[in-house]
Amino acid sequence: MSGVINFTFDGRALTAKPGQTLAAALLGNGIKLVGRSFKYHRPRGILSAGVEEPNALVTVGEGGRMEPNTRATDLFVYEGLVAISQNRWPSLRFDAGAVLQLVARALPAGFYYKTFFGPPRLWLFYEKFIRRAAGLGPAPTEVDPDRYATRAAFCDVLVVGSGPAGLIAARDAVRAGKKVMLVEQDAVIAPSLLCDPQTIEGKPGHTWADEIAAEVRSSGGRVLTRTSASGLWDDNFICLSEKLVEPGQVPEHGLTQRYWHVRAAEVVLATGAIERPLTFANNDLPGVMLSQAVRTYTNRFGVVPGKRVVIAATNDDAYRTAAALRQAGAEVVVLDSRTAPAGQDSGFEVHNRAAPLMANGGKQGVTGLIALIDGAERTFACDLIAMAGGFTPVVHLHMQAGGKLDWDAAAQAFVPGAAPHNVRTVGLAAQPQPAETLGASGNPKAAFVDFQNDVTVADLDLAWREGYRSAEHLKRYTTLGMATDQGKTSNMTALDRIARREGIAVPEAGLTTFRPPYTPVSMGALAGASMGEHALPMRRPALHAVHAARDPIWFDAGYWKRVRTYPQGSETLAQSGLREARAVRTSAGLCDVSTLAKFAVQGPDAVQFLERVCATTVGKLAVGRGRYTFMLREDGLVFDDGTVWRLEANRYLLTSSTGGASRMATWLSYVRSHLCADLKVSVVCVQEHYAAIAVAGPKSPGIMAALTGAEAPRHMSVVHTEIAGLPVLLLAASFSGERAFEVHFDASHAEAGWQAIETEVQAVGGAPYGIEAMELLRIEKGHLVVGPDIDGRLTAQELGMGKMLNTAGGYIGEACLQRPDLADPMRKQLVGVEAIDGGAIPEGAMLVREMATPAEGHVTGSGLRVIEGGSIALAHLRGGQGRHGEVLYAHSPTRKVTAKVRVRSPHFYDPAGERYRD
Amino acid sequence: MGKYSALSLLRGAFNGQSHWQPAWRDPEPKASYDVVIIGGGGHGLATAYYLAKVHGITNVAVLEKGYIGGGNTGRNTTIVRSNYRQEPLSRFYEFSLKLWEGLSDDLNFNVMFSPRGALTLGHSDADMIRLAEKGDAMACQGIDAELLSRDQVMKLEPCLDFSRSARFPIEGAMIQRRGGTARHDAVAWGYARGADSRGVDIIQKCEVTGMVMDAGRVTGVETSRGRIMAGKVAICVAGHSGHVAAMAGLKLPIESQTLQAMVTEGVKPMVNTVVMSQSLHCYISQSDKGGIVFGGDPDNWPSYAQRGHAVTMELAVQQGLALIPALSRLRMLRCWAGVTDMSFDGSPVIGLTPRDGLYIDGGWCYGGFKATPGSGWLFADTLAHGRPHPIVAPFALDRFARGAPVDENGTGPFPNHR
């Protein structure tokens, strides 16, 4: 790779080399101060070279692509990258928030639990300032212009991490004939070989790695870079998030990330280990870095982060950093905590039994390190301090799989123990390099453990002193490990501190849980394609195009798109609804009722099945006849209603509510399979097989006769006939209170059927109607709907349908209906109410005796007398069936509307059913 | 116990904050107590606090198998509200909300109760009517409820998707302005500190393994730290109620399910209220640290595993993004799960049991956190007097057999049918 890449940081135009991370590029430009900390606004630089970075967070991208809190160490610079530092005002160098450092002594861990008392409104006031000061990056306001894909995959072996151990595992699997997926969060395969170049099997490390990656690919496996295995769930279900472009970058084809659902027979975790910082005063200054990070910048990115470097070390790995720095021309001093000479190349100045005490310096970086060597203080001038505090294996996915941890005393680290689900860990994650731990030294108030959340050793000690001693309490009280890095560099240091305070071994100090995701995952990636209008499915009935052509007012009924009214000219919703309802009362109307649930129930035992499911009698139904029915839950309460039709001797059609369709389908299947397995009956959901058109109104029998060439069937009868040459099932049923029919076409004939019927309806001066008119008509008639009226809380008796219960019993729900409190006469019961002061009755209003008395019921559906006018409604009222004639108020405080109403029967229109007779 | 105040913090600035004492003791269990409370979550600790404070019953132990507040108390989405439709529920939660309003002062521990408003969005006229019905029911009991127009919602919560092409267009909302959020851990710690200072023994790492029974009466518990006798035993272990009740030979109207929540990385203020929806099961708020906190549906099958289902979590994110599209570029930082007691009408179970001397507080479904002060107060009253307090009487264990469920959703006895 050659050339330069242009980018900006806080508006400053800078250049990077190809392949550099933003952190590398900033260091290459001599920039050490990158961000400000969360609580005290302390100046911070770059700590690490990987996903564990707590300090160097920036906002990248513009407009809807803006991504706050992006780790500069996990972002590869692209042409035009715009990066902005965070949590500072007015600028990174002069941050007004830094004044908090002056009062930090009065703001220890959990200080907010101990002050800001007073009424909640007062806290709300303080909180406003705290919230503004908290947060990290800016809140996004624009809609993301890019898309996210979701993809499913299966493999035999998923290898997470492409270091040497992962590559060997992948190669072994490929050669055993397995289908392999190899994922790497970095942009290159085997990034560790760029940090520590070496010869493997006689080849340069990178040649060796590329050959294995090629072998995986050619065997039909996949190699994914910039891909993080974020979570491991039951049965090796692994979620991967793959960056197709860098954060904030404009994708070529609109796709920014791909989220993978992978099912793997075996998972190999080659996730490596994260280096631990050391805890000494001012260990958070810009210019204090992890030792391996220093080596990575030097060897991989060609940026030497310091000229005079002090490495504070507890292990041998530090000497590799020292060697790399020396080769790059830097001066190096190693302060090794151990007594024994390390036995390494002694070409550097090495001090044993040495511990760092305090870094000197400021926001422009460190200038020196005060160390304690054999009990004596000594100052080393330097411009970079590297910390080699040992290694913490990345065990997150192992833990998510339900794995146990073992304590590796030589490495002073938790390593993966027993794991279920065919998950194993290899490489440095399983066998980290040996290291000592070094307790905190120097001023505990300035020795940082969690850098991003500004948790110091003093904070941990305070929490311990106050009794917050379990690992979870300590974490929650101090906020340790709760920043965007989730404690990747801080959890072990904190555990070590608790163990030292308690005088116990680290494993006894406990461990907090590793929750998914391993690194934060874009919300957009989690949502995938299910965004915006695709957030949930939209169901359109077969006649949708016919309705859409009229530009109606729509109504969302669950997932269904239905028509509310078909306004003409400048009609309002209410005007068009009333006009449509009046057409039905005076001539005729047609309405799409296709969404009703419909079930074909057939077989010699069909009637026995129906008499279980329906609480009304079905057995007496003659062929060609139908009736209203309702269904009880097993607890005895009514949950749905519909109609049942005997089409042939052993063949029935059962309809039920639109909203309850899928519930009813599952219920019928349950009853059939578990309660009536011995019956010879088949139950098939035919909801979408038929498109149903209701034709209602006094002129509907004539319309049916004209369409079918035969006399219309009488009320509650059913015939098979033809309309416009199309076979139909014609049911004479009414929801509106007028003579009415439901014409069931095969769904593929729906449009032709509608045209034929509409022509006839319009010929008599009628019109199509929607749900609004249907509501007005059915409320006036006193017909119930599932939801507001049949609300799953009332018995059939309470809904005024007790007389319809099958007196022979045997229906589901009968047993639980015997429970004593269901017979309480002061439970709610269905009533009608009509306005007696000329006002409109607000739907949903409470029924009260006086304004200040408790609610005794509520209005379930409110409408009008369609022809005469006047507000009427259905309601649930305590003991309502015995209270006809009583005057109450329908009171809606939220809408500031009240209507005086009289309780009465819910049947406002044609209670005797005379209009059903021809 | 040192009093918490700004002044004492300031004093600490000059002594290195070295004057603070443990917030609660770490006592050895005694052989017997007047009341043994199983479960050191918010409910158990609050019950102990009010037993001591209101009823003067201080010979009380709270037994916690792990560390206090480590179960659902520390795993919820911290929402506090009393906007229920069914009167027994709104009455109960309003009682609780009133206690929340004075809780920080009462406990001398800032629980950060932040009444920034509980906003329930309506996406259609039908939604708005159901919201009005709920609001009217609340208002008739003197509980604050207000309907907001689309424009008012736009001013209050501009981050929502107000485009007409939205899958869930916003028609308006109901707001309970006194609703909001609180700091969950602080509730457990504040009650623990308050109870401890009144003499209650809070015993952590003490797992109850059995009940001591005498002629059908519960007289104590077996624990991992020995037998502890008790005048009364109270179960406050929502999520695990079935498991503990089984030790007394009881089967409950409860099934345990996993409920997940998640939080994004922190950003500057973006979501001002607690946003809920009448049509979607999704609730969103922003924590004081800036993370956007999300909750959704439970995994709809029984589980005692504190880990959820990846797809359920993704569904909650999809619904959240449908409401707030600008969340797309934020990153999910962490998701976690709790085990919830899903009761058979969606309402809690509080009160007496068929075993003398044994009381239960459980069945909290999604609603346990906001109930904490109310349930603690009323359960303590119930324990002290040996009869249900009238406000919790509708939530008696025997209501299912009697036929008196308190069914907020009208969906019947199966939690997974909700």
Added chain:
Amino acid sequence: MKQIACPHCGNRAQAEFIYERTADSVVPLDAEPAVAVAALFTRANLRGMEEELWRHTHGCGMWLLIRRDRVSHDIEWIRPIGPEALP
């Protein structure tokens, strides 16, 4: 997310299946009120193995009886039930 071995379709993601109820909460049609109330409104809710009814709703529709551990989610066995499962 678990995989459930549907006897008809093979290993499928748990998201395709719907949990209905425990096997012991099936209320027989002729149950006496006391039996029905007990079956419907109380659960052992064991922290361990239970037998449960599931359905491959977003697949073949078959009902399954599954013995499953509620802590580990491990499945001990799966049996098809109902008329569709008859030989």
